[in-house]
Amino acid sequence: MEHSSEFANLVASLQSALGLIDFESNASLRQDTLTLCDYLTDPVFRIAVFGPFNHGKSTLLNALLGSRTLPIDLIPTTGAAIAVRYGTEINTRITLSNGREIVEPGTDILKQYAILDDQRRMRGDVTGVHVTYPHPFLQTGIEFLDLPGTNDREAQEMLVRDRLFTCDLIIQVLDARKLMTLGEREQLRDWLLDREIKSIVFVVNFLNLLEPDEQKEVFHRLRFVAESFRADLPSGISNLYRVDALPALRARL
Structure with a gap:
């Protein structure tokens, strides 16, 4: 209770300080401050899965959960930041920009609100996507955050950059067939290390597609x-x- 009060006071102070910031010359600082305020009002241990499209991020989370909870396909699909927390039942809550909330059992609704459209764009009217799932690991206070890929449109990249600032641990998924590209190195430096985000774990996917010596x-x-x-x-x-x-997910199903 004491910590909650301290967080509330800190958030109030940060929000007051926003009035002193020159929005035009410090847009990034202002956005980071707003993101931090949102995080402090709802503190959990948040683990984000981060990386370019088609690196297997959603598949990795599905393997950890032991089910096809998040949308996966041959064509990259994740078009929202999908938060997965503990719940006694599998439910999905979609929050829209007009304040309306849509809650449905299961996760089929993600295909309507949390994947990219035919033009590979995110929906502009979705402000939050939350899934509850009865997994013991999540019951300890862990939240998984499935983020859109980073090698596509600017809107997706800005969303990812903002959400990374609220996370306690970053899992950066790498493709063994491409090693770590220049773009991935730059994002690691600019989005994480230069912002003092240092709790980073690298996970290498697709090694099974290489020959043993190559692996x-x-x-x-x-x-x-x-x-x-x-x-x-x-x-x-x-x-x-x-x-x-993918083999790990198949083994869990």
């Missing part, structure tokens, strides 16, 4: 890349892991 070489090279970036993780915790997301 060893790629993982060795990625380990060197991962170790070159500083990380704010507990002692003894690696910041590089391998996962074969």
Whole structure:
């Protein structure tokens, strides 16, 4: 209760300080402050899955949950920041820009409100997407955040950049077939490290599609890349892991 009061006072102070900011020259600072205020009013341990489209982010989360909870397809689909928290039943809540909320059992409604349209654009009227799921890991106070891919439209990239600022742990998904591209390195530097977001874990997907000798070489090279970036993780915790997301999901179904 005491912490809640402290958070409320901090949020009030930050919101008051916004009035002193020159919006035009400090737009990024203002947005980060607003995002931080939103986070402090609803503190959870938030784990975001981050990376370009078609890297298997939603598939990875589905494998962790043990079901096809989030939309996955051969064509990249995630068109919203989808928060997954604990609940005794699987439900989806969509919040629209006019304040209306739509709550339905299951997750089929995600196909209508949380995927990209035919022009690969997000819906402009959706401000929040929340899924509840009865998984013991989530019951400990963990929230998963499934983010849109970052190698597409500017609107998606701005959404991802803003939401990363509210997260306690970032899982950056890498494609073993492409190693870490220049764009991924720049996003790691500009969106995370330069903003003092240092709790980052790299997860390498698609290694199973390479020959055994290639797998060893790629993982060795990625380990060197991962170790070159500083990380704010507990002692003894690696910041590089391998996962074969789709086979893992199939094994859980």
